[in-house]
Amino acid sequence: MSTLGQRFLDSLQDGRTVWLDGEKVENVSTHPAFQGTLHTLTSLFQTLEDDGTREQVGFRSPRTGEYVHAAFLVPHTLADLQKRTAAFARWDRQTHGVMSRLSEYARSLVTGWYAARDTYQKFDAHFSEKITRYYEQARDHHRFVTTALLDPQIDRSKGPSEQSDPDAVLRIVKKTEDGVFLRGAKMIATAAPYTHDFLVYPFHRLHDGDLAHAHMMIVPANTPGLHIVCRESFASSQRDAQPLSARYDEMDAVLLFDDAFVPWERVFLHDNPQAVWELRLDETANGLAYHSTVVRLLVKLEFVAGVAFAIAEAIGANHHLHVQEKLGELTIQLETVKALLAASETRGKADRYGTFVPDLTPIETARNLGPRYYPRAIEILQQIGAGGFMQVPSQAERLAGELGGLIQKYYRGANVDAQDRIRLFRLAWDLIGSPLGSRHELYERFYLGDPVRTYAAQYLRYDKERFQSRLRDFWNLIAAEEGKQDGSASTVSV
Numbered sequence: 367m368s369t370l371g372q373r374f375l376d377s378l379q380d381g382r383t384v385w386l387d388g389e390k391v392e393n394v395s396t397h398p399a400f401q402g403t404l405h406t407l408t409s410l411f412q413t414l415e416d417d418g419t420r421e422q423v424g425f426r427s428p429r430t431g432e433y434v435h436a437a438f439l440v441p442h443t444l445a446d447l448q449k450r451t452a453a454f455a456r457w458d459r460q461t462h463g464v465m466s467r468l469s470e471y472a473r474s475l476v477t478g479w480y481a482a483r484d485t486y487q488k489f490d491a492h493f494s495e496k497i498t499r500y501y502e503q504a505r506d507h508h509r510f511v512t513t514a515l516l517d518p519q520i521d522r523s524k525g526p527s528e529q530s531d532p533d534a535v536l537r538i539v540k541k542t543e544d545g546v547f548l549r550g551a552k553m554i555a556t557a558a559p560y561t562h563d564f565l566v567y568p569f570h571r572l573h574d575g576d577l578a579h580a581h582m583m584i585v586p587a588n589t590p591g592l593h594i595v596c597r598e599s600f601a602s603s604q605r606d607a608q609p610l611s612a613r614y615d616e617m618d619a620v621l622l623f624d625d626a627f628v629p630w631e632r633v634f635l636h637d638n639p640q641a642v643w644e645l646r647l648d649e650t651a652n653g654l655a656y657h658s659t660v661v662r663l664l665v666k667l668e669f670v671a672g673v674a675f676a677i678a679e680a681i682g683a684n685h686h687l688h689v690q691e692k693l694g695e696l697t698i699q700l701e702t703v704k705a706l707l708a709a710s711e712t713r714g715k716a717d718r719y720g721t722f723v724p725d726l727t728p729i730e731t732a733r734n735l736g737p738r739y740y741p742r743a744i745e746i747l748q749q750i751g752a753g754g755f756m757q758v759p760s761q762a763e764r765l766a767g768e769l770g771g772l773i774q775k776y777y778r779g780a781n782v783d784a785q786d787r788i789r790l791f792r793l794a795w796d797l798i799g800s801p802l803g804s805r806h807e808l809y810e811r812f813y814l815g816d817p818v819r820t821y822a823a824q825y826l827r828y829d830k831e832r833f834q835s836r837l838r839d840f841w842n843l844i845a846a847e848e849g850k851q852d853g854s855a856s857t858v859s860v
């Protein structure tokens with residue numbers, strides 16, 4: 367195993383409190399629920415050490431000279447931005463886009479806040495030095511980072527300070543000279559059991575009455591009083607039968623803060639709804655972070671499309687017009703996301719600090735297409751494979767057993783033998799029907815926020831004036847024509 371991979375596994379023995387199936391997990395790195403996923407992560411860390419890949423995945427830290435992940439690269443040119451793309455794509459391809467929290471998203475937020483740090487000095491005189499220290503530490507020590515932004519779904523009809531239980535929404539309950547005590551919970555934090563740090567801040571806008579909830583912190587996973595409560599594991603030990611579940615179950619968890627102590631060094635903003643909202647909307651941080659998710663979306667859609675093409679060919683369904691139409695739809699998805707990604711990069715611009723930020727409009731468009739494209743791609747897979755997903759024997763060994771000859775005969779496809787057909791349909795079922803597959807559909811629908819509100823936000827933020835002015839031109843044209851007809855030449859302003 368690579369040095370970095372081993373270091374990563376060792377670092378998880380840091381006194382964190384992880385709960386799974388009602389029990390405390392003594393050692394995350396040896397627990398069967400996390401084995402497959404951690405094995406995958408250590409193989410990704412390896413790419414930062416191998417001569418053939420480290421230049422693609424990383425860059426040399428200006429402080430240590432060691433290769434660190436390109437999610438920490440502050441881009442100053444289009445080439446820098448594309449270097450980030452290539453690094454994300456390398457890890458995404460290695461995991462087929464199925465692992466979505468490889469830390470790139472949260473690391474990119476940190477990188478963006480660091481690059482735009484001077485903006486937030488007006489809210490806290492220590493912001494700049496604190497985020498610089500954290501950024502450098504996270505970059506050089508390969509900190510694995512994730513986000514934990516939503517409060518638990520107790521009563522969504524009420525705001526933070528209207529809840530009947532004051533602890534329903536994460537809040538600061540006590541401040542001391544050394545730091546703050548937090549009480550409440552956050553959901554969902556994907557990758558939580560093996561994350562080093564959580565970015566914690568409110569996802570939705572807060573108001574002046576919500577001061578105690580208006581904070582931004584970076585909370586270490588081993589914080590005393592922090593409980594990481596996992597959902598049931600979807601990991602499988604059957605590497606052949608459930609190839610994705612065996613390798614890529616990114617655990618989701620709820621974080622319970624039971625008067626958890628966070629030192630001031632890790633409290634970046636507090637008691638300030640406006641400051642927290644500005645940071646939440648920061649275009650540099652969001653541009654870099656969302657950009658990383660679009661790279662992954664593309665790789666994942668490519669993977670699903672590849673499976674769909676293979677299934678259609680394996681059973682000869684690709685000769686039917688409506689199947690071709692559906693496979694064509696998948697290619698349209700790919701080309702649309704690819705074009706949006708390219709547009710975001712080539713239309714990128716330097717912000718006022720000189721950071722080259724991708725254009726947010728195509729990024730947001732791709733981000734909003736994801737929750738519709740992915741479930742549709744899964745639906746297309748179902749429509750093409752149909753009952754074939756159930757034409758899979760429960761044990762691969764049956765191929766060589768008593769019924770072997772018959773299975774070879776009836777489980778084969780149009781252009782594949784029984785073994786390859788069974789393997790392909792098992793993989794597809796892991797995408798569409800396994801607990802992991804269902805979780806992925808839910809993930810793609812929601813991971814970047816409620817799609818209803820993200821669509822609405824795209825409309826609200828859109829530059830609509832140019833369409834209004836075209837409409838005005840049209841009314842003026844009509845008025846001019848009417849004026850000519852009745853002999854008057856005046857135009858009308860609308």
Ligand SMILES: Cc1cc2nc3c(=O)[nH]c(=O)nc-3n(C[C@H](O)[C@H](O)[C@H](O)COP(=O)(O)OP(=O)(O)OC[C@H]3O[C@@H](n4cnc5c(N)ncnc54)[C@H](O)[C@@H]3O)c2cc1C
Nearest residue numbers: 513514515516519522554555556808809812813815816818
């Ligand atoms: C698999 C998975 C992994 C995730 N991983 C992470 C992660 O790592 N980090 C992280 O921070 N988050 C993560 N999330 C959480 C994600 O950000 C939220 O699911 C998403 O923002 C939607 O919020 P919610 O789940 O609280 O839904 P809710 O906001 O509770 O919405 C529930 C329903 O009510 C409606 N609704 C609720 N309130 C309103 C309102 N005010 N206006 C209009 N409609 C409303 C919604 O449209 C929806 O239909 C993950 C989610 C999933 C499913």
